[in-house]
Amino acid sequence: MSLMESDELIAFKGFGKTFSTKAGALRAATDIDLTIRRGEFVTLVGPSGCGKSTLLNAAAGLFPPTDGQVLYRGKPVTGYNLSVGYMTQSDHLLPWRDVVGNIAVPLEIKGIGRREMADRVSELVTLVGLQGFEKSYPAQLSGGMRKRAALARLLAYDPDTLLMDEPFGALDAQLRLGLQIQLRKLCQRLGKTVVFVTHDLDEAIALADRTVVFTGRPGTVKRILAVDLPRDRNLMQLRHDRRYNELTAELWDLLAPSIQDIEQLVKAV
């Protein structure tokens, strides 16, 4: 997989981030060099608090890096990066709008006509399986349904790059697989670039073209696994794929040392 320099979409160069908290300075991420190519699906895995979300926040331009640079299409990210769509752990739906109203927000911002908007929204509602809940407010939905509404909203505004922070965490296995398949298909068809944080090692391999493994805090890149599964892989059949199982096993071994830490923690308690 040799791609040219010009295919670089997001580049972290010597990236480091320190947050000042009440308890003092907190080094979330350090010395990160990572390049994400156009159209690539990259998953980020690592122990909690290793700065994966920090990386996404910086790519979205929510804050500047403490050290190093974040480049998007070769230019430093300054301020909100309008080429990315962000889906966080919490859904951040607008509580005063129903499902349809929430999905319509980005379309309203774009100034799309009423008729077209209604069509787009109902298409997206069907895509994420929220038919029958169009008029429900977020407070009336389950956690999984809120996630799906947030995903529909993200797809509605059709950004070049999707930054996703454990978007499918709260979903049941079936729905999760359904959405994973949808996401991969959509991204491939539309040429989206995806940076996807997950704690689920199977998900990390199943979705990715490359998987980036992080160390614990302060997080830095430990290994990058090239996932040499076919681009049009069948997610339903992956369980029986030999290469897939090798890769998940490798990923498991890479993260095992930090799992030993947890064991020690449990013993200490």
Place this chain on the structure above:
Amino acid sequence: MRIWLVRLALLAVFLGAWQITSGWLFSAFFISSPSAVATIFWKWLVSGRLFYHAGITVVEAFSGFVLGGVAGMAVGIGLGRSRTLADILDPFIMIFYSLPKIALAPLFVLWFGIGIDMKIILTATVVFFLVFLNTFTGVRNVSRELIAILRLMGASDRQVLTKVILPSAVAWVFAGLRLSVPYALIGAIVGELIAANQGLGYLLSDASGQFNTAGVFAALLAIVLLAMTLNLIVRILEKLAMPWLQEQDQREFSI
């Protein structure tokens, strides 16, 4: 349903005790009696006197409420959006806030005379601060994450304002408005007590001046009824403006 029966029973006991003790345990001159109050109230009602004076008070309280409310919202949103301006003005706002607005009444009499406009301005001043501070707090408490999410969608300042800031401040605005209803009446009635020849406050002080205790109670009753009506209107508006909160109430409880 049951709770209403208990409430009615309580009211009946209270009115009964009042009626019986009046003229026996306490002097009827001071406490009057429910029947005497009802008689006067009825007399005022049929003669149109009540509606005339209540109408004046309603106009004062309502105009002051709307004027103060709108100004409070506008300034609250403005200052809520501009941190520097809010920081500069903070001590001045606190000075005015700690001043009992009613104490401005004599000054307003000097400036605006004893007509209806003086009561409207007094009421508006009282309402303004309550609505302003609530709106300001509401705008300040808008989730920054929600704003960031919309910014990433390419929302302009205006869109962030109309789609995130205003709707999320609505709950606070209504809290301020609800709080303001009794204060709007206080403003109007105190204005009338100080200097007026019409309105429920005038009715009240006029009855008291003639040692007509039953009339005083009848005027108080009218004021209470008016306050309850205004409260009800604000509540209905609140439900209409924030349907999503209603849905939350109806939702089954789970953790």
